[in-house]
Amino acid sequence: MGADTSGRGVIRRAVAGQRRDVVVGSLLGAAHQTGEALVPVLIGLIVDRAVVRPDGGALALWLVVLAVVYAMLSYGFRFGARAGERAAEQAAHRLRLDVVRRVLAPHGGAEAGRPPGALVNVATEDARRVGALNMALTLGIAAVVGVVAGAVLLLRASVPLGLLVLVGAPVLMALGHYLARPLEHRSEAEQERAAHSSGVAADLVAGVRVLKGLQAERAAVARYRATSQASREANVRAARAAALQTGLILTLTGAFIALVALVGGRLVLSGSIGLGALVSAVGLALFLPGPIAVLAWVGAELAKARASAARIADVLAAPGETTGGTVEPDAVPGAAARTASGTDTPASAATGPDAPTTAATPTTAATPTPGELRLHRLGHGGLDGIDLTVRAGEHLGIVVTDTADAATLLRCLARRCDPDRGRIELDGTPFTELAPAALRSTLLVAEHDAQLFDGTLLDNVTAAAPAGADPHPAMDAAAVDEVAATLPGGTAGRIGERGSSLSGGQRQRVALARALAADRSVLVVHDPTTAVDAATEARIATGIRRARTGRTTVLVTSSPALLAATDRVVLIDCGTVSAEAPHEDLVRDHPVYRSAVLT
Numbered sequence: 360m361g362a363d364t365s366g367r368g369v370i371r372r373a374v375a376g377q378r379r380d381v382v383v384g385s386l387l388g389a390a391h392q393t394g395e396a397l398v399p400v401l402i403g404l405i406v407d408r409a410v411v412r413p414d415g416g417a418l419a420l421w422l423v424v425l426a427v428v429y430a431m432l433s434y435g436f437r438f439g440a441r442a443g444e445r446a447a448e449q450a451a452h453r454l455r456l457d458v459v460r461r462v463l464a465p466h467g468g469a470e471a472g473r474p475p476g477a478l479v480n481v482a483t484e485d486a487r488r489v490g491a492l493n494m495a496l497t498l499g500i501a502a503v504v505g506v507v508a509g510a511v512l513l514l515r516a517s518v519p520l521g522l523l524v525l526v527g528a529p530v531l532m533a534l535g536h537y538l539a540r541p542l543e544h545r546s547e548a549e550q551e552r553a554a555h556s557s558g559v560a561a562d563l564v565a566g567v568r569v570l571k572g573l574q575a576e577r578a579a580v581a582r583y584r585a586t587s588q589a590s591r592e593a594n595v596r597a598a599r600a601a602a603l604q605t606g607l608i609l610t611l612t613g614a615f616i617a618l619v620a621l622v623g624g625r626l627v628l629s630g631s632i633g634l635g636a637l638v639s640a641v642g643l644a645l646f647l648p649g650p651i652a653v654l655a656w657v658g659a660e661l662a663k664a665r666a667s668a669a670r671i672a673d674v675l676a677a678p679g680e681t682t683g684g685t686v687e688p689d690a691v692p693g694a695a696a697r698t699a700s701g702t703d704t705p706a707s708a709a710t711g712p713d714a715p716t717t718a719a720t721p722t723t724a725a726t727p728t729p730g731e732l733r734l735h736r737l738g739h740g741g742l743d744g745i746d747l748t749v750r751a752g753e754h755l756g757i758v759v760t761d762t763a764d765a766a767t768l769l770r771c772l773a774r775r776c777d778p779d780r781g782r783i784e785l786d787g788t789p790f791t792e793l794a795p796a797a798l799r800s801t802l803l804v805a806e807h808d809a810q811l812f813d814g815t816l817l818d819n820v821t822a823a824a825p826a827g828a829d830p831h832p833a834m835d836a837a838a839v840d841e842v843a844a845t846l847p848g849g850t851a852g853r854i855g856e857r858g859s860s861l862s863g864g865q866r867q868r869v870a871l872a873r874a875l876a877a878d879r880s881v882l883v884v885h886d887p888t889t890a891v892d893a894a895t896e897a898r899i900a901t902g903i904r905r906a907r908t909g910r911t912t913v914l915v916t917s918s919p920a921l922l923a924a925t926d927r928v929v930l931i932d933c934g935t936v937s938a939e940a941p942h943e944d945l946v947r948d949h950p951v952y953r954s955a956v957l958t
Contacts, residue, residue, distance in 0.1 A: 365676075366669035369454070373489050373668075374496060376453060377446035381493055384446060387439030388501025392650060394432025396508040399642020401425045403516075403635035443497035451490025458482040458674055465795030466679030467775055473674070481674055485667035492664040499657035502650035509643045509650075516636045516643075517626055520619060524647065527615050531651055534611060601659055608655035612648050619644045680775050681795060729801075730880040730911035731786050732772075738780030740767040743934040745781070749911055754904060756925035756942065757915045760932045760955050765885070765915055768931070772883050772913075773804035785881070802881040805874035807889070811858035811866055816843055817850040819858075819869055823877040833875035836902030837868045837887075838895050863890035871899070881911040888918055900924040917956050919946075930955070 374381060405421045458481055462469045470478060506524070514521025623640040730751040737745035741764045749755050759765035770776050771783060774790050783790045790798065803823075811819050820830045820839065834840055834850075842865045846852030858866040871887040884903075888896045900920045903912065914921050922928050922942040930938040930945065930952045938949050945952040 366665060366672045369489060369668040369672050369675070370492060370664060373450040373454060374493060377450050377493050380442045380446035380449070381497055384439045384442035384494075384497035385500040387435045387442065388497050389435075389504035391432045391435035391439060392501045392505030393508045394428045394435060395646055395649070396505055396512055396643065397428050398425070398432075399646060400512050400516075400639045401428060402642060403637075403639030406635040406638050439497065439501065440494075443494040446493035446497070447490045449490075450493050451486045454486035454489055454671060455482045458486065458671060461675050461677070464679070465799055466681050468679040469674050469677045471677065471680070478674070481670055485670050488660075488667040489664050489671060492660060495657045495660035495664075498653050502653035502657070505650035506647065506654075509647050513640065513643055516639050517623070517631065519626065520623055520640055523619060523622060527618075531608070531611055531615060531654070534608070604659060605655065609648075609652065612651050612655075615651075616644050616648055619647070681777050681791075729786050731784075732802075732881060732911065732913070733784040733787075734781070735784065736781035737771065737778050737783065739771055739776070739778040740764070741934045742767055742771075742778075742931075745931065745934075745936060747929060747936060749913060751786075751911055752909050754907065754912045754924070754926045755914070756922040756928035757913060758917055758922070758928060758930050758952060758955050759915065760930075760951065761934070764931060764934055769804055769806060769883065769885055769915065772802070773806075774798060801879060802883070803874060803877050803879040804883040805870065805885065805887070807886040809870040809873075811854060811861075811869055813856040814853065815848075815851050816846060816854055816869065819854065820850075820872045820876050822873055824873075825878055828876065828878060830872070830876045832906055833872045836875055836899070836906035837872035838891075838898050838902065839868050839872045841895070842868055864888075864892070864895070867891060868895075868899070871903075875903070875906050879910075881913075882907060883913040883915065885915045886918070887914075887916070888921065893920070896920045919956050922956065928952075 401421060401424060405418065405425070458478070462478060462482075473481075510521050510524040512521075513524055619640075623637065623644065626640075732747075732749040734745045734747040737747075741761060745768075757768070759768065771778050774783075774795060777791060785793060785798070785802065812822070816839070817830065820834055821828075824830055824833075834843070842861065843849045843852070845865075846854070846860075854860050854869070858869065861869065867887055867890050871884065874882060874884060874887075887903075888899055891899065896918060897920045900918075901924060903914070903921070904924045914925060916922065919942070925942060927939055928942050928945055929936055930949065932938075932951055938945060938952060940948075942956075946956065
């Protein structure tokens, strides 16, 4: 993205990025407008040289010339419009990519205060309006050429008529720009209301099952009706402003053309110009409203594009949730083993009831296993002075008695925010020094409410998997094979938008399989089995342990089945670490832990 993320910068990049097509479209459009201006002049010449003084040869010659001009203006419009439309679509597409890239940027922040529907509106309608400015620009430049060509031709026929057009056309253009200012403000308000309406609609559709369960359909309909009516009223105000601007411009243009015709008629009566010149003048007077109206339309399109560009600029310039960081994880001391072997070296120590039987690959001090997490006096929100080290390859459980503290911990581990106090380190390097994109390629935080996407079951599982990786071990670990058995087509069966064809527990299993298939060195999972039955949960606990052998795995959960499969469990109570030990010991000796896990 360029340095200038203002509305002007957005428009400048949208036009500059398509300058080739804009130039080609403008030249061809100018050829079209010039041809249109020449047509009445040629008709006047035909009248003067082949009709007033009959001459069959001259008539045939000028008719051929007229046919050539018609062919030129026809092809000029056809290919000029094609170039302008291509510029508009490509610019809109690039803007959509810029918005999506910013929304998906590792440092985040673009979605803050904006519902998904509003972001969709910015990436679609606002991008389309800014891109359409390229088409308006090509037509506007062609219209200017048309007005100038008409004025020059009028000057050749009559100096007073030509001067009248040269003075009157700029005045009309200035008036059009002035009258477009209210439209710009109302267009911005219209887009804001439309985006809000889209956001409300998206929220209601996403939560339709919950609304039905609460029998809150009436309240939801009333909310959307109010939002939709506000959007409609803003749209009507913008349309009224556009109609008023267009009507005033057309009225002024009509008055101007009438003045030109009146002056031309008086000149004919005075004998200053002949019959052919009169025909040319009248034809040019009828031609000129076209390009002048186009210039008025360009002003309206510019007003809309500026309003939309400002909204796009707000998204592109949104401050990130985190800043800084340039170090790649492979440059971190302790990542040497991963670089040398091409895979993460398994941890040498794995304990617990489901410890793997496969012998661990030995490591040395020169090539330590990557994936060690350390929280050093971490303080943020309700968390206060958290000191915790997760050894590389360890299978760790974390029980947090306060759900708000759990959410805060996950935000810090996912680096969606930086802690107010203390720091988090990966293999000895603070998160703030790591490049966000590179950090996410090493550490994955799979949250409880992870979303699924429309597509096949297999597509969802492999969405973040390395190219060519086998997803079946991850699917088996998360018991997704049982989900596939219920779908027509198995793993190739479609699951609907947000996994709408699946139950809550099935969605959780698919989301967990996706996290496991991503094969990150460090995986943090939050409550992956809250909607799963006890038998399946026990199978999943064993499967996670097996699939993550030798990889650092953190389970933030209160599930006894999952915690029993960990090497140790850390209890965070009242924002601090209050105990850590194997699951069985904490159940036996710690009443707070026992209450959090078993009740």
